[in-house]
Amino acid sequence: MITKVTTQQKAPLYDALIGFKEKRIVPFDVPGHKRGRGNPELLHFLGQKTLSVDVNSMKPLDNLCHPVSVIKEAEDIAAQAFKAKAAFFMVGGTTSAVQAMVFATTKRGEEIILPRNVHRSVINALVLNGAIPVYVNPDVDERLGIALGMSLKQVEEAIQEHPHAKAIFVNNPTYYGVCSDLKGIVELAHEAGMKVLADEAHGAHFYFGEHMPISAMEAGADYAAVSMHKSGGSLTQSSFLLMGDSVNADYVRQIVNLTQTTSASYLLMASLDLSRRHLALDGEAIFSQVVSFTQYVREELTKIGGYYVFGEDLINGDSIYTMDPTKLSIHTLDIGLAGIEVYDLLRDEYDIQIEFGDLGNILAYVSVGDRERDIERLVGALVDIKRRFSKEKRNLLRQEYIEPIVAYSPQEAFYRTKRSVLLEEAIGKASTEFVMCYPPGIPIVAPGEMITEPIVQYIQYAKEKGCQLTGTEDLDVLKINIMEDEHGMLV
Numbered sequence: 001m002i003t004k005v006t007t008q009q010k011a012p013l014y015d016a017l018i019g020f021k022e023k024r025i026v027p028f029d030v031p032g033h034k035r036g037r038g039n040p041e042l043l044h045f046l047g048q049k050t051l052s053v054d055v056n057s058m059k060p061l062d063n064l065c066h067p068v069s070v071i072k073e074a075e076d077i078a079a080q081a082f083k084a085k086a087a088f089f090m091v092g093g094t095t096s097a098v099q100a101m102v103f104a105t106t107k108r109g110e111e112i113i114l115p116r117n118v119h120r121s122v123i124n125a126l127v128l129n130g131a132i133p134v135y136v137n138p139d140v141d142e143r144l145g146i147a148l149g150m151s152l153k154q155v156e157e158a159i160q161e162h163p164h165a166k167a168i169f170v171n172n173p174t175y176y177g178v179c180s181d182l183k184g185i186v187e188l189a190h191e192a193g194m195k196v197l198a199d200e201a202h203g204a205h206f207y208f209g210e211h212m213p214i215s216a217m218e219a220g221a222d223y224a225a226v227s228m229h230k231s232g233g234s235l236t237q238s239s240f241l242l243m244g245d246s247v248n249a250d251y252v253r254q255i256v257n258l259t260q261t262t263s264a265s266y267l268l269m270a271s272l273d274l275s276r277r278h279l280a281l282d283g284e285a286i287f288s289q290v291v292s293f294t295q296y297v298r299e300e301l302t303k304i305g306g307y308y309v310f311g312e313d314l315i316n317g318d319s320i321y322t323m324d325p326t327k328l329s330i331h332t333l334d335i336g337l338a339g340i341e342v343y344d345l346l347r348d349e350y351d352i353q354i355e356f357g358d359l360g361n362i363l364a365y366v367s368v369g370d371r372e373r374d375i376e377r378l379v380g381a382l383v384d385i386k387r388r389f390s391k392e393k394r395n396l397l398r399q400e401y402i403e404p405i406v407a408y409s410p411q412e413a414f415y416r417t418k419r420s421v422l423l424e425e426a427i428g429k430a431s432t433e434f435v436m437c438y439p440p441g442i443p444i445v446a447p448g449e450m451i452t453e454p455i456v457q458y459i460q461y462a463k464e465k466g467c468q469l470t471g472t473e474d475l476d477v478l479k480i481n482i483m484e485d486e487h488g489m490l491v
């Protein structure tokens with residue numbers, strides 16, 4: 001019987017790599033470890049199978065910077081799987097895909113409309129290219145203290161006030177799973193001649209699961225940055241850049257090549273090829289299992305009380321247009337513990353590592369690799385934490401989002417002369433750097449923004465509670481760089 005091989009059953013880059021390995025070609029090229037022989041400890045650590053395919057570009061394996069054969073074919077198949085006009089393998093994480101989207105659509109001095117609760121990679125891209133952010137402050141859920149999506153009205157107003165902006169940037173979804181009305185935003189943007197860039201770092205499964213929020217490509221967005229390494233199951237640092245009908249992908253490749261390595265890892269690329277195949281063939285079943293896991297945890301925790309597992313109940317048809325059903329986002333303040341405290345307890349007392357905890361909530365990532373017994377263990381640990389550690393709910397801060405006061409563009413602030421001062425002395429001054437808890441990596445303050453008393457209090461409280469603060473030159477985050485004018489005066 002002849003069985004038909006559908007396009008999505010193919011994995012051309014992976015196949016080429018296996019074919020190459022079987023040929024046992026003698027390496028007089030880089031990498032210098034020569035299939036691991038030059039580094040026995042590394043070989044022992046990662047194994048022969050891994051190091052024998054840690055190779056460099058060559059004719060039979062194509063070249064990511066100028067793909068014409070197996071990489072091109074694998075990218076075309078990925079584009080088909082994601083219903084995009086074009087897809088690129090990205091080996092610099094979703095950060096590199098975010099940069100590519102921003103650089104392809106904006107230049108120095110041009111405006112880009114975006115919510116302020118974006119990942120630092122977005123504002124970093126603006127530091128690099130000098131585009132000007134126009135922030136749409138997201139709605140905030142008072143109980144949870146989290147920033148939501150953008151409402152259509154807010155986007156419409158931003159477009160009216162900034163009709164020459166080049167692009168609108170949208171989180172699809174936010175870290176907690178909140179989705180804006182992406183289709184509505186695309187319509188507004190396209191009417192105004194603006195491109196839509198979607199950050200789908202947490203949305204790879206939207207393309208493969210059933211009953212998921214709309215994906216960026218389906219909504220008609222022009223670009224999407226997709227972390228296959230998050231919910232998609234590929235190796236850390238591997239992502240996709242997707243492009244829609246309006247985009248000249250060959251031009252975008254030139255943009256990507258401005259910053260992309262010329263030694264792309266075949267381990268990362270093969271993992272993209274294989275995980276795309278896996279999800280294209282089995283994604284519906286995989287993500288329906290994921291949703292049933294999260295649903296189970298929600299029901300169990302709701303029964304015991306104390307925790308609030310938030311999700312579709314929050315939908316308001318606007319700034320929470322839909323919610324990602326795979327996200328396990330849990331509000332913890334009602335048991336008297338900050339999210340970060342529950343996050344630490346899970347690791348230190350129960351050997352469970354979750355994605356993150358902030359002041360009021362935790363997020364456990366449930367994905368392609370989860371098993372029933374691990375889900376049971378998580379539920380058991382949370383029940384036990386409530387029993388052993390819950391406290392009276394006192395003096396707990398919930399606010400996760402402080403509306404920024406933007407005084408300078410990120411690029412102008414970042415490159416200005418600066419002075420390092422203690423955080424408390426920085427109140428009323430403009431920052432030249434970021435401060436954020438990582439994860440989630442959403443800036444509390446970004447270059448060009450004023451440092452205020454609530455910001456300093458927030459940072460100090462987050463530190464006290466055990467959040468991992470990052471972003472400043474000072475690794476202890478006691479000091480922050482603030483702007484000076486040409487006369488050395490603080491501004």
Ligand SMILES: Cc1ncc(COP(=O)(O)O)c(C=O)c1O
Nearest residue numbers: 092093094095119121199201227
């Ligand atoms: C919303 C969002 N965008 C972009 C990124 C950057 O992704 P990467 O770490 O793959 O560079 C992240 C990382 O966590 C993220 O959460």
